[in-house]
Amino acid sequence: MDKENALSFCDTVFPAFNTLMWEAELGKRTGINRIFVGSYFCECYFLRYEKFSFDELGKWAALKSLKVSFVIPIVREPDLEKAKDVVRRALACGFIDEVIVNDVGMLDYVSREYDVKIFLGRLFFKNTRDSRGPFPRTGDGINFYSSVYNQLLKDYAFAGIEADAAALDMDFEGMPEDMVLGLHEDLTYLTTGRMCAFAAAGLTDDRKFLPDEPCKLECVGNAVTYSLEGGIIIKAGKTCYCAARPATVHGVTRLRSITTVIGWGCDYEG
Amino acid sequence: MKADMKILVPLNNERDVERYAVAGADQFYFGFFDPEWTTRFTHSADINRMSAFGTRANRFSFENAKDVIRTIASLGKDSYVTFNANVYSEDQIEFLGERFYELKEAGVTGVILSDATLVSKALSAGIDAVASTMMAIYNTDILRYYVGKGFKRVIVPRECSIDDIKIMHDAFPDVEIEAFYMRNGCLYSDSNCLIDHHFGGLCTDLRRRKGYLSMSEDSAVDEERLREALKLFDEKLFSGIACGHCALYDLYHAGVRALKIVGRADRNDSVLKDIETTQRNLEVVGEAGSKAEYLSHMIKPDAYCVSGLNCYYRG
Numbered sequence: 001m002d003k004e005n006a007l008s009f010c011d012t013v014f015p016a017f018n019t020l021m022w023e024a025e026l027g028k029r030t031g032i033n034r035i036f037v038g039s040y041f042c043e044c045y046f047l048r049y050e051k052f053s054f055d056e057l058g059k060w061a062a063l064k065s066l067k068v069s070f071v072i073p074i075v076r077e078p079d080l081e082k083a084k085d086v087v088r089r090a091l092a093c094g095f096i097d098e099v100i101v102n103d104v105g106m107l108d109y110v111s112r113e114y115d116v117k118i119f120l121g122r123l124f125f126k127n128t129r130d131s132r133g134p135f136p137r138t139g140d141g142i143n144f145y146s147s148v149y150n151q152l153l154k155d156y157a158f159a160g161i162e163a164d165a166a167a168l169d170m171d172f173e174g175m176p177e178d179m180v181l182g183l184h185e186d187l188t189y190l191t192t193g194r195m196c197a198f199a200a201a202g203l204t205d206d207r208k209f210l211p212d213e214p215c216k217l218e219c220v221g222n223a224v225t226y227s228l229e230g231g232i233i234i235k236a237g238k239t240c241y242c243a244a245r246p247a248t249v250h251g252v253t254r255l256r257s258i259t260t261v262i263g264w265g266c267d268y269e270g
Numbered sequence: 271m272k273a274d275m276k277i278l279v280p281l282n283n284e285r286d287v288e289r290y291a292v293a294g295a296d297q298f299y300f301g302f303f304d305p306e307w308t309t310r311f312t313h314s315a316d317i318n319r320m321s322a323f324g325t326r327a328n329r330f331s332f333e334n335a336k337d338v339i340r341t342i343a344s345l346g347k348d349s350y351v352t353f354n355a356n357v358y359s360e361d362q363i364e365f366l367g368e369r370f371y372e373l374k375e376a377g378v379t380g381v382i383l384s385d386a387t388l389v390s391k392a393l394s395a396g397i398d399a400v401a402s403t404m405m406a407i408y409n410t411d412i413l414r415y416y417v418g419k420g421f422k423r424v425i426v427p428r429e430c431s432i433d434d435i436k437i438m439h440d441a442f443p444d445v446e447i448e449a450f451y452m453r454n455g456c457l458y459s460d461s462n463c464l465i466d467h468h469f470g471g472l473c474t475d476l477r478r479r480k481g482y483l484s485m486s487e488d489s490a491v492d493e494e495r496l497r498e499a500l501k502l503f504d505e506k507l508f509s510g511i512a513c514g515h516c517a518l519y520d521l522y523h524a525g526v527r528a529l530k531i532v533g534r535a536d537r538n539d540s541v542l543k544d545i546e547t548t549q550r551n552l553e554v555v556g557e558a559g560s561k562a563e564y565l566s567h568m569i570k571p572d573a574y575c576v577s578g579l580n581c582y583y584r585g
Contacts, residue, residue: 074462077409077434105411123462126356126384126404130466142314147360147387191463191472194429194456197503201496208499209507209579211429221486224500226479233472235481235500240458240465240472264484 004256005029006182008036010071012236013263014220015039015048017057025261026064035061036258038071038090040102040121041192041239043079044199044215046072049086058095069098071121072106078212084109091116100162100182104152111156119182120149122162122189129166129188130242132230142167145175145251160256164188165247172251181249182256187234187241196238198222223264236264273522273555277548278350278448279541280534282329284338286542287345293542294549297348299382300534301328302335304369311362316355319384319404320534322467327535332369336376343377354384354402356464367391380423389420400448403427406461408434410441417442424448425530427461432520432583439525448528449521450582452544453536455512457503477504506579513574517583518551519564547571 007029009022015037026032037057039046061068070090075083083106090096091114099114101107102121110118127142144163152158153176160180163170166188172181199215200208207213219237226233234241249255276296281287287298301318303325308315320327330338335351342349351373353366363385370381370391380398383389384405392399401407401416401424408427416424423446426435430449439447456463457473465472481500485493514521514529521529531544551568558564574580 074406074408074412076430077437078431080409080411103406103408103412104415105409105413108415109411123406126462126464128356128466129464130469132466132469142357143359146357147363148385151387190465191458193503194427194459197500198491198496200499200503201491209503210584212431216490218491218496221489222484222491222496224481224483226476226481228475228479230469233476235476264486 001252002254004033004180004254005031006034006036006069006256006258007032008071008258008260010036010260011039011041011045011239012220013261014217015045015052017053017060019060022060029259033065034067034069034256036069036071036100038069038100039073040071040100040123040189041073042196042219042237043073043075043083044196045217045219045237046075047079047082047086048217049090050082052090054090054093058093061095067098068096069100069119070096071100072102072110074103074106074123076212080105098159107152107156107158117159118157119160119162119180120152120158122164122184124148124161125163127163127166129164129190132228132242143171143173145172150174160254162258165244167245167247170247170249172249175251177253180254180256181252182258183247183249184258184260185244185247186259188244190233190240190242192240193238197235198237221264271556272549272552275522275526275552275555276348276528277545277552278528278530279545280532280536281338282327282534283538284330284334284341286538287338287341287347290542290545291345291347293545294552295347295545297350297379297528298338298342299350299352300330300335300338301352302330302332303328304332306332307362307365310365311359315359315362317366318352319354319356319467320352321355323535332372336372339373339376339378348379349377350380350382350400351378352382352402353388354382354404356384356404358385358388363387363391367395370395370397373397382425386416386419393420398422401425403460407438408461410438413438413442413445417445422446423528425450427459428455428582429459431585432517432524435521435526436524443525446528447526448530449514449526450512450532451514451521451529452531452548453511453533453541455508455580455582457508473508502579508580511574512580512582513571514582515547515551515568515571515574516565516581517585518548518568519555519558519561521583522555544571
């Protein structure tokens with residue numbers, strides 16, 4: 001099986017290029033040949049990339065022989081055009097060879113407008129990913145290469161799909177041989193809030209908990225951990241994660257292991 | 271005169287059909303349990319998102335469901351059956367496709383779907399396809415894709431604002447938009463919530479837990495304000511009830527044509543009360559010449575306003 005190792009700087013660290021910190025994170029791991037920037041879960045965070053130093057990132061990535069993927073979250077209507085501007089700006093730099101989309105609207109847009117490899121991100125396939133309780137309930141026995149992908153392949157070309165390590169045995173039977181599976185192997189996504197509890201810290205009472213209220217990235221560097229029977233839940237920004245499963249995948253010939261930089265103020269060992 | 275918006279209500283007891291209809295319900299939705307499904311696909315496979323709640327949320331067997339559909343049709347009302355589980359396999363899609371024909375024969379109006387591959391099955395059976403919130407229709411680009419697949423009606427996610435809805439309606443005026451209106455307002459996004467309700471919802475579970483806050487040394491956020499916000503989020507926000515009454519005038523003018531009262535596992539009397547209030551307020555919308563006039567005449571269910579944070583469409 002071909003294997004690639006990717007490190008995600010999405011969502012958990014400040015959305016700005018920081019050579020010292022990024023090199024330190026790379027130094028903690030071996031064999032990383034791709035990094036992710038952008039966001040999976042939060043449009044407020046993603047829109048901060050309108051000021052990101054893509055040129056600087058491109059030079060650094062070339063120096064380190066790293067490929068770069070750009071991750072685009074699902075965005076609400078008012079931010080759709082702004083998000084497309086960010087995508088335009090990112091891809092204009094020329095060094096991003098892959099875009100990871102998380103909804104069909106953005107899949108359609110990127111397919112039409114850009115000549116770039118596309119991955120379907122971790123929110124495309126909606127299998128339950130819960131570390132509480134026994135394993136079989138949450139995925140063993142499910143074919144993770146679902147009919148949804150085959151239907152999308154009729155309309156769009158994509159190079160790979162993503163999943164979270166959420167079950168002991170993950171079956172991808174039917175996945176085309178040349179397709180890559182990107183597997184999130186440390187933090188498993190569980191859910192995302194309709195609004196952000198962290199952002200509320202910076203808002204007046206009458207604006208707290210409104211879904212579209214702009215934030216000051218109060219989430220970055222901060223998280224809450226809850227202990228539950230069978231595991232822990234980490235709330236970071238709008239998103240809740242749990243510990244990933246040590247998964248064995250089947251039916252896959254090209255695997256990409258994805259780990260995430262933990263930006264909050266404690267060490268977390270998944 | 272009542273504004274032209276349908277009241278869509280959850281049903282878990284056939285005996286409620288008539289009194290809900292008399293109170294103002296135009297449309298009913300429900301799921302069913304199916305021993306044949308369970309035998310074939312095991313308990314791990316859900317037919318709909320409430321399967322984890324067992325018969326508390328899905329009271330009807332498949333055969334009962336068809337009877338309920340006939341009862342609803344006999345009153346001239348619409349029925350929708352939910353097929354909005356997180357994932358279906360190809361075998362399960364084939365199985366459900368067969369069930370659609372039987373539902374059609376019983377007189378069902380539509381099916382609520384989480385998987386676009388089911389649309390062609392529904393359309394082949396002659397049933398309307400409704401896009402569940404699981405389809406995450408947050409913007410017009412996403413809506414365009416699903417309209418292209420054959421959906422005529424969509425349920426917009428709870429976190430969509432009235433302005434968002436209006437933009438979608440203006441872009442696709444022929445698509446019927448259904449919006450959340452009353453009762454359980456989950457803290458998390460229906461569209462992307464992948465927790466397993468068999469273990470309990472995080473929205474209720476985390477309320478009972480003490481969280482450990484970790485902050486980076488250079489965090490610019492005031493710790494006390496952050497702790498206060500997190501506590502408010504976990505303990506007070508949408509504590510079981512949510513309400514859209516104050517927004518009804520705007521929802522109507524944004525193009526919403528179906529109001530979803532949720533609560534398939536809730537007490538029938540509470541649901542009935544919400545139907546009655548909604549019906550009354552729709553009459554007020556129909557008569558009101560302005561939002562101010564609506565707000566001055568509407569019935570405001572005070573019990574829902576206790577925390578000030580239970581509004582679906584707080585703006």
